[in-house]
Amino acid sequence: MSYINAFLVGGIICAIGQVLIDKTKLTPARILVVFVVAGVLLTAFGVYQKLVDFAGAGATVPLTGFGYTLAKGAFREVEQTGLMGALTGGFKAAAAGLGAAIFFGYIMSVVSKPKAKR
Amino acid sequence: MAERHIGKQTVIFKNPPSIKATASIVGPKEGKGALRQSFDYIIPDELWGEDSWEKAESKLVRETLSKVLQKGSLSNDQIEYVLGGDLLNQCIAANYGLRETDIPFFGLYGACSTMAESMSLGSMLIDGGYADNVVCMTSSHFCSAERQFRYPLELGSQRAPTSQWTVTGSGAALLTSDQTGPYIRYVTTGKINDMGISDVNNMGAAMAPAAADTILTHFADTGLTPDYYDLIVTGDLGKVGKKICLDLLNMNGIDLENRFNDCGVMIFNTKDQDTHSGGSGCGCSATVFAGHLYKEMMKGNLKRVLFVATGALMSPISTQQKESIPGIAHAVSIHRSLD
Numbered sequence: 001m002s003y004i005n006a007f008l009v010g011g012i013i014c015a016i017g018q019v020l021i022d023k024t025k026l027t028p029a030r031i032l033v034v035f036v037v038a039g040v041l042l043t044a045f046g047v048y049q050k051l052v053d054f055a056g057a058g059a060t061v062p063l064t065g066f067g068y069t070l071a072k073g074a075f076r077e078v079e080q081t082g083l084m085g086a087l088t089g090g091f092k093a094a095a096a097g098l099g100a101a102i103f104f105g106y107i108m109s110v111v112s113k114p115k116a117k118r
Numbered sequence: 119m120a121e122r123h124i125g126k127q128t129v130i131f132k133n134p135p136s137i138k139a140t141a142s143i144v145g146p147k148e149g150k151g152a153l154r155q156s157f158d159y160i161i162p163d164e165l166w167g168e169d170s171w172e173k174a175e176s177k178l179v180r181e182t183l184s185k186v187l188q189k190g191s192l193s194n195d196q197i198e199y200v201l202g203g204d205l206l207n208q209c210i211a212a213n214y215g216l217r218e219t220d221i222p223f224f225g226l227y228g229a230c231s232t233m234a235e236s237m238s239l240g241s242m243l244i245d246g247g248y249a250d251n252v253v254c255m256t257s258s259h260f261c262s263a264e265r266q267f268r269y270p271l272e273l274g275s276q277r278a279p280t281s282q283w284t285v286t287g288s289g290a291a292l293l294t295s296d297q298t299g300p301y302i303r304y305v306t307t308g309k310i311n312d313m314g315i316s317d318v319n320n321m322g323a324a325m326a327p328a329a330a331d332t333i334l335t336h337f338a339d340t341g342l343t344p345d346y347y348d349l350i351v352t353g354d355l356g357k358v359g360k361k362i363c364l365d366l367l368n369m370n371g372i373d374l375e376n377r378f379n380d381c382g383v384m385i386f387n388t389k390d391q392d393t394h395s396g397g398s399g400c401g402c403s404a405t406v407f408a409g410h411l412y413k414e415m416m417k418g419n420l421k422r423v424l425f426v427a428t429g430a431l432m433s434p435i436s437t438q439q440k441e442s443i444p445g446i447a448h449a450v451s452i453h454r455s456l457d
Contacts, residue, residue, distance in 0.1 A: 018276075021276050021278060022278070022279055025317055025319075028269065028273075028275035028276060029269075029275075109272075113165075114171075114261070114271055114272055115164075115271075116145075116147075116163075116164040116260060116261050116271065116286075117260070117271060
């Protein structure tokens with residue numbers, strides 16, 4: 001059941017992105033930012049946590065999940081260290097993901113060659 | 119008094135220059151398109167043995183130049199000028215591609231209208247007696263153009279439905295003072311035309327008013343009527359822009375329906391190849407002209423062609439600053455014979 005939930009929720013989030021590309025003039029970069037900010041806001045209002053409980057990776061893997069990580073990290077850090085945590089928590093929580101993206105991105109750029117779209 | 123200038127924007131040549139030879143080299147996608155039979159060479163992959171897209175584009179320029187000289191049986195030192203350009207910053211595809219040629223060079227930027235711009239100026243040089251042999255050429259490359267104007271391919275971003283596919287290819291025309299034909303009879307130079315379109319994924323709509331304006335001006339200046347031409351062909355309006363251009367001409371009382379086409383629509387198989395609105399880029403009109411249209415004229419299937427290359431004159435900076443897209447279109451009137 002959890003696979004189906006993940007499939008549905010992840011699919012719907014991505015379908016929203018497709019509709020934004022096809023039906024609006026938003027550039028891909030803006031859509032990415034909209035998704036991250038939406039993830040932060042939905043987490044702040046407690047909605048996204050419910051989505052994560054329901055769909056697991058279906059909610060955490062799409063880009064809105066990155067916003068969820070940032071917001072959740074900020075909340076946790078504020079509880080532990082006070083108000084400064086609002087500034088540091090998001091970075092701490094996202095550090096592993098960002099570090100991995102940079103590290104593996106670099107490795108891939110060294111070992112692979114760009115190819116044209118077909 | 120400029121005796122060869124007629125009407126508002128048109129030049130009529132006293133000694134019409136001939137297009138002695140053309141050459142075209144295209145990428146693999148174009149080599150699977152509707153006009154694949156008409157190109158001189160189809161490169162096996164987009165890098166063509168180079169280590170960057172930009173170097174590959176310069177190689178397209180270099181090889182297309184040597185191909186057109188070979189077909190016209192001329193050597194580098196018999197060419198007085200090369201006129202050309204491309205879409206990259208500072209026209210580096212042409213600058214680097216022509217670096218070792220030892221031929222005097224005028225670099226041009228007219229975005230995708232550059233092929234008609236170079237042929238216009240090349241014809242004036244020859245008719246004015248300043249040169250006997252001039253090569254006019256342009257290039258574009260899908261991968262280098264995506265990096266220049268949109269996103270690097272490595273980002274893997276999605277394309278919008280109205281967006282066009284930049285053609286990978288280079289086309290060249292060798293203009294001479296010999297009386298061999300096909301001849302360039304008239305040139306109508308376009309004005310910058312900006313109707314306020316600011317969507318870079320919809321350049322066809324931005325360029326269509328410029329194309330319609332240049333076509334209307336051509337007929338007004340020369341007194342010719344549309345049925346004079348077998349084909350009026352725009353550069354790279356794509357499906358969306360082609361329809362807008364036809365509508366604009368219709369509103370002005372000119373019906374071109376069956377003698378009008380667009381290089382961007384012609385070059386790909388619109389059904390099987392996922393290019394959205396069609397082809398674009400300076401290489402689009404250049405390779406369709408140098409490949410398909412020139413060959414059809416030599417076979418006698420087309421006797422008179424009005425070649426209207428269209429350009430969108432924005433830059434990535436102007437796009438980021440939310441400027442609208444100025445369009446331009448230059449028309450070159452080509453005749454199989456001078457009767």
